[in-house]
Amino acid sequence: xxxxxxxxxxxxxxxxxxxxxxxxxxxxxxxxxxxxxxxxxxxxxxxxxxxxxxxxxxxxxxxxxxxxxxxxxxxxxxxxxxxxxxxxxxxxxxxxxxxxxxxxxxxxxxxxxxxxxxxxxxxxxxxxxxxxxxxxxxxxxxxxxxxxxxxxxxxxxxxxxxxxxxxxxxxxxxxxxxxxxxxxxxxxxxxxxxxxxxxxxxxxxxxxxxxxxxxxxxxxxxxxxxxxxxxxxxxxxxxxxxxxxxxxxxxxxxxxxxxxxxxxxxxxxxxxxxxxxxxxxxxxxxxxxxxxxxxxxxxxxxxxxxxxxxxxxxxxxxxxxxxxxxxxxxxxxxxxxxxxxxxxxxxxxxxxxxxxxxxxxxxxxxxxxxxxxxxxxxxxxxxxxxxxxxxxxxxxxxxxxxxxxxxx
Numbered sequence: 001x002x003x004x005x006x007x008x009x010x011x012x013x014x015x016x017x018x019x020x021x022x023x024x025x026x027x028x029x030x031x032x033x034x035x036x037x038x039x040x041x042x043x044x045x046x047x048x049x050x051x052x053x054x055x056x057x058x059x060x061x062x063x064x065x066x067x068x069x070x071x072x073x074x075x076x077x078x079x080x081x082x083x084x085x086x087x088x089x090x091x092x093x094x095x096x097x098x099x100x101x102x103x104x105x106x107x108x109x110x111x112x113x114x115x116x117x118x119x120x121x122x123x124x125x126x127x128x129x130x131x132x133x134x135x136x137x138x139x140x141x142x143x144x145x146x147x148x149x150x151x152x153x154x155x156x157x158x159x160x161x162x163x164x165x166x167x168x169x170x171x172x173x174x175x176x177x178x179x180x181x182x183x184x185x186x187x188x189x190x191x192x193x194x195x196x197x198x199x200x201x202x203x204x205x206x207x208x209x210x211x212x213x214x215x216x217x218x219x220x221x222x223x224x225x226x227x228x229x230x231x232x233x234x235x236x237x238x239x240x241x242x243x244x245x246x247x248x249x250x251x252x253x254x255x256x257x258x259x260x261x262x263x264x265x266x267x268x269x270x271x272x273x274x275x276x277x278x279x280x281x282x283x284x285x286x287x288x289x290x291x292x293x294x295x296x297x298x299x300x301x302x303x304x305x306x307x308x309x310x311x312x313x314x315x316x317x318x319x320x321x322x323x324x325x326x327x328x329x330x331x332x333x334x335x336x337x338x339x340x341x342x343x344x345x346x347x348x349x350x351x352x353x354x355x356x357x358x359x360x361x362x363x364x365x366x367x368x369x370x371x372x373x374x375x376x377x378x379x380x381x382x383x384x385x386x387x388x389x390x391x392x393x394x395x396x397x398x399x400x401x402x403x404x405x406x407x408x
Contacts, residue, residue, distance in 0.1 A: 002067045007059060011051060012043035023133050024069045024100070027246045028062075028304065029055055034246065058307040069100045069131060090126030092338050095139065096156030097132040099209065099327070099361055101303060105354050113345050123338055129156070132249070136162050143168045148177055148332075154339050156329045156346065158209060158249040160256055163328050165392025173202060179333040180204045180343060184366045186352075194380050196326065196364060200387070204329040206346055207355040207363045210302040210322035210378065211250055215314040219296035228320045229258065229379070232297050233269040241273040242298035250301060253325035255398040256381050256391070267398055271405030303360040321379035327361070 001007075005014040005021075011033075015022045026034045030051070033039040052059045098106055107129060114125060130138075136159055142150045144167070151172070163169045172178065181201035189196040189205075196205045213232065215225055219240070226232045232241050244250045258266035275295040302322065305315040329346060331339040345351065352365030362370040 007049045008047050061307050091123035092125045093152040094127040094154045095152035097130050100131045153335050154331045158325045158327050160252045178202050178330045180331045186364050186366050205326040207327050207361045208324040212302050213316040214298040214300050217312045237273045240296040242295035243274050249325045257323045267401045268405050317376050321377040323379045
């Protein structure tokens with residue numbers, strides 16, 4: 001038993017004792033709990049272990065990841081390793097969010113690096129690297145000021161909206177404020193069909209979050225296993241696909257990529273395939289009519305395929321490529337001499353191995369073996385598209401279109 005809960009506790013009791021657990025649950029398999037009325041009714045009667053078994057998810061691994069998430073704002077990182085410097089008093093500020101499953105080992109590695117290099121650099125380094133599940137509002141508030149001095153010297157995060165919206169980081173891109181580049185790239189991301197190196201040399205990508213399919217074979221009802229994005233957007237999968245609404249970065253990456261390939265029709269088709277959330281009363285009705293409330297396909301981060309249990313669950317890497325949500329890093333150009341060693345750390349082989357091995361977030365470091373086969377390709381919107389598109393305005397339009405179409 002861990003220090004936070006017993007896996008056999010009722011979900012309601014776990015959340016009562018650890019309120020942040022609800023954010024993890026809703027982002028990782030229990031989207032229905034975003035509706036508080038559903039949570040209050042269901043969570044009081046079902047233990048976490050039972051809920052995970054019903055979903056055929058790996059109980060031990062899920063517990064491990066939930067504990068790591070709760071630890072991420074606790075004391076699992078040894079703060080005695082270094083003398084902390086507050087962001088307001090530091091010469092260099094490093095801020096951003098990291099994927100929950102790898103945040104702790106990355107922080108531990110960074111703090112050890114800071115300790116080992118304490119006497120090497122004659123300047124102080126402050127940092128705040130939160131769990132991605134906590135969102136980006138705290139960073140966006142700084143960015144919206146329009147004051148470049150309010151922005152950290154190094155910023156790391158996923159998020160098309162944060163980095164490319166002209167009302168957010170996009171407003172600074174034409175001011176020659178940031179510079180971060182590499183000519184070296186893992187061959188998984190630099191080949192004849194994809195190149196994640198930014199030609200403008202403003203952005204680095206440290207790793208990616210790939211989106212794949214989790215297929216519930218029991219719910220196919222005679223339909224073939226979907227192998228491509230076009231398959232799950234087809235009429236056969238109407239009201240059958242769970243879309244990652246709780247993961248805004250992945251959702252944004254998904255709709256931008258589908259728009260680029262299919263136009264606005266791709267968003268309409270995604271809305272048609274979207275498995276609508278059911279109220280408990282509707283679930284009862286669905287069962288009485290033989291209609292299942294379970295999605296046939298769930299679009300999930302590749303990482304969570306590690307939790308699959310049972311022969312009726314099948315992970316499918318799309319043949320036309322897994323949509324990727326990149327983890328970006330930028331740095332202020334006028335502080336390059338001081339920021340470069342930190343950038344080198346986060347782009348290093350050791351950090352890349354944490355991304356790839358611990359979290360199934362493929363690394364861009366050229367020395368890291370991501371363990372991918374040649375047919376495991378990626379779907380990337382491309383730098384040209386980003387350069388020639390108002391990404392922020394487009395995302396708002398796509399979200400509005402999706403929300404409008406799911407109500408039809």
